[in-house]
Amino acid sequence: MTLHVIFTVGEVEYALPVASVFQMETFSGATAVPGSPAYVLGIVTVRGRVIPVVDLRRRFGLPAVPTTLDTRIIVTDIDGRVVGLCVDRARDVIDLDPAQRQPAPALVNERSAGLVGGMHARGSRLLLLLDLAKVLTEHAHDHEPLALPSDQAHPRPALPG
Amino acid sequence: MTGAGGGRTVLSMSSILVVDDSKVMRDMIVACLRAVPGATFVHATTGLEAIERLSLAPFDLMVLDLNMPDVGGIEVLEFVRAQDRLRSLPVLIVTTRGDDESKERVLRAGATAFLAKPFQPEAIIAEVRALLPPTAEARA
Amino acid sequence: MTAQTDLKEFLTAYLVEAEEHVSVANAKLLVLEAAQRNGRHDPKALREIFRALHTIKGLSAMVGVEPIVGIAHRMEAFVRGYDRSGTAPPLASTDVLLKGVQAIAQRIAALGRGEAAQPASLSLLGELDALDPTGAELVERAGPELDLAPELLDKLVPFEIEQLVRSIAGGMRGVVAEFFPSPERAAAGFSINSVRERLSAFTEIVRVLPRSVPVSPQSPGGLAFVLVLLTDAPDAQIAAAVGVEPELLRAIHTARVSPAPGVPSLDAQAPLDHEAEDALSAGVRRGIVRVDVARLDQAMEGLATLIVTRFRLARAVADLAARGVNTRELAEVVTDNARQLRDLRAAIVRVRMVPVSDLLDRVPLLVRGLQRVTNRLVRVEVEGGDAEFDKAVSERLFPVIVHLVRNAVDHAIETPDERTRRGKPEEGLLRIACRAHSNTRLELVVSDDGRGIDREGVARKAGRPVPEGDAGLLELLCIPGLSTREVATTTSGRGMGMEIVKRIVVDELGGELQVATELGAGTTFTLRVPLTISIVDAFAFECGGQRFVVPVSTVDEIVEVDRSDMVQVPAKRDGGPELDVLLRRGQAVPVVALARIFHMTGTPGAAQKAIIVRRAGAPIAFAVDRMLGQQEVVIRPMNDVLVRAPGISGATDLGDGKPTLVLDLVALGTTLDAGNSNARALP
Numbered sequence: 014m015t016l017h018v019i020f021t022v023g024e025v026e027y028a029l030p031v032a033s034v035f036q037m038e039t040f041s042g043a044t045a046v047p048g049s050p051a052y053v054l055g056i057v058t059v060r061g062r063v064i065p066v067v068d069l070r071r072r073f074g075l076p077a078v079p080t081t082l083d084t085r086i087i088v089t090d091i092d093g094r095v096v097g098l099c100v101d102r103a104r105d106v107i108d109l110d111p112a113q114r115q116p117a118p119a120l121v122n123e124r125s126a127g128l129v130g131g132m133h134a135r136g137s138r139l140l141l142l143l144d145l146a147k148v149l150t151e152h153a154h155d156h157e158p159l160a161l162p163s164d165q166a167h168p169r170p171a172l173p174g
Numbered sequence: 175m176t177g178a179g180g181g182r183t184v185l186s187m188s189s190i191l192v193v194d195d196s197k198v199m200r201d202m203i204v205a206c207l208r209a210v211p212g213a214t215f216v217h218a219t220t221g222l223e224a225i226e227r228l229s230l231a232p233f234d235l236m237v238l239d240l241n242m243p244d245v246g247g248i249e250v251l252e253f254v255r256a257q258d259r260l261r262s263l264p265v266l267i268v269t270t271r272g273d274d275e276s277k278e279r280v281l282r283a284g285a286t287a288f289l290a291k292p293f294q295p296e297a298i299i300a301e302v303r304a305l306l307p308p309t310a311e312a313r314a
Numbered sequence: 315m316t317a318q319t320d321l322k323e324f325l326t327a328y329l330v331e332a333e334e335h336v337s338v339a340n341a342k343l344l345v346l347e348a349a350q351r352n353g354r355h356d357p358k359a360l361r362e363i364f365r366a367l368h369t370i371k372g373l374s375a376m377v378g379v380e381p382i383v384g385i386a387h388r389m390e391a392f393v394r395g396y397d398r399s400g401t402a403p404p405l406a407s408t409d410v411l412l413k414g415v416q417a418i419a420q421r422i423a424a425l426g427r428g429e430a431a432q433p434a435s436l437s438l439l440g441e442l443d444a445l446d447p448t449g450a451e452l453v454e455r456a457g458p459e460l461d462l463a464p465e466l467l468d469k470l471v472p473f474e475i476e477q478l479v480r481s482i483a484g485g486m487r488g489v490v491a492e493f494f495p496s497p498e499r500a501a502a503g504f505s506i507n508s509v510r511e512r513l514s515a516f517t518e519i520v521r522v523l524p525r526s527v528p529v530s531p532q533s534p535g536g537l538a539f540v541l542v543l544l545t546d547a548p549d550a551q552i553a554a555a556v557g558v559e560p561e562l563l564r565a566i567h568t569a570r571v572s573p574a575p576g577v578p579s580l581d582a583q584a585p586l587d588h589e590a591e592d593a594l595s596a597g598v599r600r601g602i603v604r605v606d607v608a609r610l611d612q613a614m615e616g617l618a619t620l621i622v623t624r625f626r627l628a629r630a631v632a633d634l635a636a637r638g639v640n641t642r643e644l645a646e647v648v649t650d651n652a653r654q655l656r657d658l659r660a661a662i663v664r665v666r667m668v669p670v671s672d673l674l675d676r677v678p679l680l681v682r683g684l685q686r687v688t689n690r691l692v693r694v695e696v697e698g699g700d701a702e703f704d705k706a707v708s709e710r711l712f713p714v715i716v717h718l719v720r721n722a723v724d725h726a727i728e729t730p731d732e733r734t735r736r737g738k739p740e741e742g743l744l745r746i747a748c749r750a751h752s753n754t755r756l757e758l759v760v761s762d763d764g765r766g767i768d769r770e771g772v773a774r775k776a777g778r779p780v781p782e783g784d785a786g787l788l789e790l791l792c793i794p795g796l797s798t799r800e801v802a803t804t805t806s807g808r809g810m811g812m813e814i815v816k817r818i819v820v821d822e823l824g825g826e827l828q829v830a831t832e833l834g835a836g837t838t839f840t841l842r843v844p845l846t847i848s849i850v851d852a853f854a855f856e857c858g859g860q861r862f863v864v865p866v867s868t869v870d871e872i873v874e875v876d877r878s879d880m881v882q883v884p885a886k887r888d889g890g891p892e893l894d895v896l897l898r899r900g901q902a903v904p905v906v907a908l909a910r911i912f913h914m915t916g917t918p919g920a921a922q923k924a925i926i927v928r929r930a931g932a933p934i935a936f937a938v939d940r941m942l943g944q945q946e947v948v949i950r951p952m953n954d955v956l957v958r959a960p961g962i963s964g965a966t967d968l969g970d971g972k973p974t975l976v977l978d979l980v981a982l983g984t985t986l987d988a989g990n991s992n993a994r995a996l997p
Binding site: 195196197198199201202205206219220222223225226229230241243244245253256257259270291292293295 | 368
């Protein structure tokens with residue numbers, strides 16, 4: 014049995030092993046980083062370290078919503094990379110049995126499809142397990158290019174989604 | 175040292191000179207020997223410094239490494255034993271396996287006891303306790 | 315009773331010491347080999363090698379690292395015989411010994427990473443076991459004569475006597491000084507260690523012998539140290555170092571000098587070779603404290619927090635003043651505090667500084683290994699000077715130097731035959747020089763006299779047009795993935811290596827990289843790197859409603875801009891927009907609106923200032939809203955790929971707890987040039 018942090022993005026609940034979680038913070042704004050992918054909200058300072066914050070709603074293709082008191086940054090550590098995940102809510106910590114893990118359901122949102130590694134069923138709750146490494150993998154084309162001065166004469170079309 | 179009259183000494187301090195050019199080694203030795211009640215430590219990084227310190231202050235014991243750059247442990251030992259004042263100073267020689275000097279040579283040069291690296295903390299504590307004058311604690 | 319002592323706690327301290335001994339062993343093995351090639355033997359170097367190995371063995375045994383003990387023991391056993399007899403081991407053994415030291419170094423590094431030390435490979439052990447110590451025989455020599463007191467002469471070993479005779483014959487002076495330790499002298503700074511340290515800075519100490527003397531007020535300890543010295547310094551200087559009157563020094567003379575059989579060729583220059591070595595050991599003895607870099611980082615973190623707190627304090631005081639409170643005294647305290655923090659920061663920064671020569675001294679060993687493998691002959695000239703830089707910079711530069719050196723030896727420098735055919739000396743020359751570039755930057759130049767870079771060849775492999783200037787060539791060389799074996803033979807470097815060099819020097823360290831090359835003649839790489847990478851002076855400014863900072867060292871000038879100052883210039887390319895430029899001292903400087911480039915939606919049209927930076931000599935101006943002042947900032951790295959973006963070199967905290975981006979406008983300028991040519995200004 015391993016402890017997991019349960020958090021919500023949109024209407025879906027996800028589970029993350031406590032071992033990957035550095036700490037949790039309330040969200041009070043991030044400094045935007047021009048040239049970074051659209052789903053990166055920006056950077057915040059946590060315990061003296063500057064870390065990027067990924068907007069999981071945006072990453073999963075969901076429409077943006079205003080920040081609430083429940084909004085949290087989950088600071089995760091995978092293989093030395095420390096990254097913050099911005100989620101709608103993160104409250105419970107529960108024990109999950111690795112043996113009970115099942116493959117991800119097919120109904121999962123298309124955008125987040127490649128990012129989910131499995132799931133747990135707890136009573137009526139479905140808890141999805143994120144493949145953090147995939148979530149945090151950056152692709153060169155994700156980065157918003159800087160607006161080159163020449164573009165100002167011929168603006169580029171807006172990026173999809 | 176026992177007090178005169180009413181006061182009874184509960185613990186006497188021992189002054190130990192630790193001689194080794196490796197700071198790590200000296201620190202390890204001191205860490206082991208802190209278990210000996212009343213032990214206080216003075217460091218010397220070279221054989222010459224050891225000789226200098228011995229000439230200027232009294233010590234209850236010297237822990238001496240054989241392998242040192244300028245004046246080796248044997249030379250220090252021989253010089254020390256040639257002094258009347260220091261003839262009976264307990265000296266524990268610490269050697270590394272394969273040191274030139276055999277145990278016999280070391281003891282003949284005047285070492286009181288001999289310990290080869292690597293040694294466990296218990297081993298050096300036992301040697302040092304045996305070499306120090308019994309503390310008042312043990313006497314009482 | 316205290317808890318059980320666990321010697322494993324000493325692992326980190328052990329690693330630091332063991333690494334030093336490995337360094338010494340490497341350096342002395344090279345010295346020994348160089349002497350052997352010249353037909354001389356260097357017993358002092360051999361003795362140091364022996365001692366280093368012996369110490370490594372003992373320490374490794376204590377902390378329980380068996381694999382290192384095994385390697386060190388075999389090497390030490392071999393060296394011991396030769397040390398005892400004062401003879402030179404066979405030249406061929408040096409290679410094996412160097413391999414053994416390398417094997418020990420690797421295991422130390424592994425332990426440092428938290429991994430286990432692997433048992434030594436059977437082939438290495440076999441080679442070490444095959445080292446044959448039987449050549450070491452004690453050779454009886456007829457001693458030449460010195461007029462020293464018999465009891466002193468008895469104590470000197472043959473090598474020392476020979477050294478004295480040779481050097482005195484060669485013109486140096488032999489001097490005997492006596493030092494009497496006492497509590498008063500110790501209090502005045504004269505102990506045997508401090509006396510030796512002072513002396514070794516300018517004179518050769520052949521031997522120090524302790525001597526019993528009667529107890530007297532002059533010698534309360536009944537002890538005297540007899541110092542046998544070889545020097546060309548005046549008596550007054552020696553006497554001052556020892557703390558005695560010059561009249562008390564005695565000179566040593568030689569009687570007839572009769573060279574004994576079996577003594578290696580006499581040359582009087584031998585003692586002077588040791589000056590550098592003594593300086594090395596003097597450094598070690600000079601009250602140097604070894605510090606774990608992690609502790610220094612912690613100290614810096616603490617300092618950074620103090621600096622941030624000071625900003626907040628200053629702001630609070632300013633707020634009070636704005637409300638009419640008399641804050642004069644408070645403001646003075648805050649100012650004093652600022653100065654004290656600056657001093658403290660300078661002190662900590664100094665602690666983290668390491669000499670550049672530490673880095674560069676590893677190059678000869680590297681080249682030596684490469685020569686063998688690549689069949690080249692290379693002479694190395696290293697000029698480090700006294701420069702120092704932050705340990706963090708030094709660590710990042712090491713792989714860079716390795717790449718550049720490897721490329722030079724492996725690809726740039728031709729084989730001896732080819733060089734002869736081209737009329738060049740057989741031995742190629744690799745030169746590394748370091749000098750201060752400004753008071754915040756260091757310049758490192760790596761140059762070779764090899765075949766130079768074939769621009770056309772590189773351009774062909776890259777499928778790009780032939781670059782015009784050196785800057786263009788450098789860009790080509792740094793293209794990721796350009797590496798192909800063919801490219802490696804036409805260029806002086808594999809593409810892979812250069813990409814990493816650029817990434818470290820330019821992206822990570824915020825420095826500059828330049829190349830200059832001449833086909834057939836050679837190539838020179840110039841690196842400019844900051845001395846420290848943590849705290850810098852920066853200008854804070856506002857742009858598009860957001861705050862940013864830019865390091866002062868990269869800024870050429872800050873100017874006011876007004877639309878009336880701008881001139882529109884027709885663009886170079888057809889169909890492109892016109893360029894806005896600023897006329898500054900007769901030069902046209904292109905102006906770029908930072909807010910636009912960063913897609914910022916803040917208040918448009920407010921730009922009133924422009925920050926001018928220089929990229930490869932050409933200035934470019936970034937228009938921003940307003941300047942907020944100059945201050946010291948701590949740059950925190952932002953290494954994650956998600957936030958790696960051109961022009962952003964890190965983040966800092968201006969006192970509000972939120973990170974503020976640190977911009978590298980020079981790099982941003984480069985991106986703009988690369989991405990394309992026209993600049994547009996404000997609406």
